[in-house]
Amino acid sequence: MPSTTNYSAISQTDVESYDAVTASVSIGARRRRRDSKAGHSGQATWISSVVNLLNTILGAGVLAMPHAMSQFGIVLGVLIILFSGAASGFGLYLQARCSKYVARGTASFFSLSQLTYPNAAIVFDAAIAIKCFGVAVSYLIIIGDLMPQVVRGFDSSLERFDFMLDRHFWITVFMLVVIPLSFLRRLDSLKYTSFIALVSIGYLILIVVGHYLIGDTLADRGEIHLIEWAGPIQALSTFPVVVFAYTCHQNMFAIVNEIEDNSHKSTLSVVLGSICSAAGVYVLVAITGYLSFGDHLGGNIIAQYASSLATTIGCAAIVVLVVFSYPLQIHPCRGSIDNILKWRPRRVHSPAIPGRTAEMSDIKFAVISTILIVATYIVAMSVSNLSTVLAYVGSTGSTAISFILPGIFYWKISNPDSDNRYLLKIHDDEDDIEANLQDETLSQKLLRQAALGLACYGVFVMITCLSLNIFYNAKH
Template sequence: MSGYASIRSAQSDTSSRPNSTASMSRRPRRKENGHHGQASWLSSVINLVNTIVGAGVLAMPSALSNMGIFLGIFVIIWSGITSGFGLYLQTRCARYLDRGNASFFALSQITYPNAAVIFDAAIAIKCFGVGISYLIIIGDLMPGVVRGFTDTPAAEYLLDRHFWVTAFMLVVIPLSFLRRLDSLKYTSIIALISIGYLVVLVVYHFAKGDDMGLKGDISLSPDKGIVPVLASFPVIVFAYTCHQNMFSILNEIEDNSPFKTGSVVLASIGSAGSIYLLVAITGYLTFGDNVAGNIVAQYIPSVASTIGKAAIVVLVMFSYPLQVHPCRASVDAVLKWRPAGRKQPDYASANGSPSRSTLLNPASNAQRGRGEMSDRRFAVITTVIIILSYIVAMTVSSLSVVLAYVGSTGSTSISFILPGLFYYKISSPDSPHHQRLLKEDDDEEADGEGESAAGGWNSGSILRKLSLALAIYGFLVMIVCLITNTFFVVAH
């Protein structure tokens, strides 16, 4: 994934390159419609890493035990590459939309308008389910944290999961009402500190050789059969899911140049992949094939391991608002959706190619109310999401089966299928948007913002074929995961 900068087509006619005056006049289009991003590069990376890395990092050693060291490491790296490519395609697709208005819904309006409601519904359900799982984790872990910090019998309510779900809701509710994702950067920093502690805890026990006499065999290759391998595959693949927040990051980042947005993807995926590899390898080498699904729960009860459980609580608590943010946007898009007309007007600029401001049908956008939600609508949708997630978390103690199916469909859709299909459709040579992108890439290269076209990275050749391959890969992952989930449901 070295092609993070915008690269013009090698086959495009050089005579179509505009002069320097025209190029300079196009520069301000990075801040169209009065929209100016305020998020820094670092805060964007922090929020994206926090969206990626969750409590699932503690299941990496168990996944490695089922796959063996070599295959497990390969799958972790491969999953990071494919997810990173999906993020990169999102950065490319966002260039077709007005600055600050990129979203799955907006892209679907110029690619697959009648399927927009399905895409956003899948995203909303996926984020809603993950948010509920975070509340359930808090309710399950906090009684154990209380027991670990006191030698005397605790009050009965302190051991009640319902009390802790309610108590932590008071913390996450104000955070869930923040409009901008960048506003969560400080809570994301706290969450990343919690992740850092968990990583240090796992590495420390490995360095100390603290296996409590439970260490099993170390497998270099998978020797437990195909079923455990397939069962662990979704754990690793879905561990990189963060694509639901990528468009918000692209909308809010101060410098949305291809190099900066590409480096956000590279830094985020690279950081998450490094954390997964470190925890997976050291955790597996500590306990071997006897490693548990949650490695922290396997350590001898102590202050350090109790703090580790508390760190998990802090991590998922501050990750909950990161799920509410895309869920709210998708619910809003679903409520605004209307079937597309039979024929969309062809809006074009004076030079015959569609401008960025007219890529979306203005009449359609006015009808759908494109733009920020009103305060009342924002408050109502957020309140409904919070109340429903609270009710479900209080009444259901396990969503493992439901989340398995939601993850198999929702995560694969937003990570692989949609980015691949969107870019493949929008970059088609027959698309009216294709020529505009080529001309803009020419402008950026003329201004020194692009790279050489050597290597053929252009929207009409290799990148477009790879985007289709990513979508096909996503469908295959979905099928494998659904079959695996069904097998385990029947088996249990």
């Protein structure tokens, strides 16, 4: 949206027209503040919001944390895990702050891009859609890879039935579970399945911690390094594993839109609750898993243990986890595709006035959902290894939505020279609003600078990860 400081570049008629638009935006924003309680209101509780966000964070990536720590050493590994959590948490915090600039219930990457970089909105949503689509496919591939192992572990006599060991059969079977869940409109509707998925994570944690306490892996344990790392290249190659383990930003706006109390204190506590819980799980699994096997670690800690009923149940728990995490990827992917279909280029001097966008019709919702489900199914049935593709998708899409977009959105939208400040809905009292429109305070300046720093950090992560994928991982 053009700044009032650019009036000299346009005609007097444009100035008068623009002033009228600015005034209407200010009045409209105040009206939305007064009507917010009577209009859109969320129904999700604080607990369900934390559970859904935490389930989006915690995935099969938790099983790779011990291997990542083996490359960093214990001290540096813990610091990297905590730092990555803090950076991701800050991105979530900025998203919650940005949501105050649009009408209640309409916060999304698309609506914010209309206020900041409207003609780039289609690029942003395309990155989100590709990332979520790739992760959803990877979940189906994990199901196809693990279920034959689960069958062998529970009853080896079932091996005589070829279809019981067929990955295509199990992908098809579990599609019958994820299809109805993927057609739920509200993210809050997935709170119960998210809770079941977190129970599965709890069981996996018990396996890792339990084996460490029993000490049945110590006989074949490799070296343990408290401070020494494996080297810069090896450490950097596992750095993306830790960074992307906190990716949940694609669902943050849905959380903000659906939560009953969307106050600053409430949304901040949701971010802290989910990020701190995830960081605690990652540190616990990383340390106990590393102390159990030392340097003799692969990418999946569960695969390190001797075959037993407990580890077979652990593999089944991973399947349950990814099954109930699949809809959490379809939800934002569907919204991004809808935004891409609605996108239209905007003229340079045409002011963007955000309002409540039309909700997706039932037919459009069903068509997009069906296409996504069928497409992920076809890709998962056709490809058995997406590691290289996902590495590039994660390096670009995950980095963009976790760090770059939250950083540049807040840096742009909170600019004191921009008329976006008239859209701010932090206070209900009009006198407080007018006071908030005065000169930028020191804390606001520091927050804007930190937001820009987060975006720069995202660019660094993207360049680092892409370089490793091209020059290092491709050779190994």
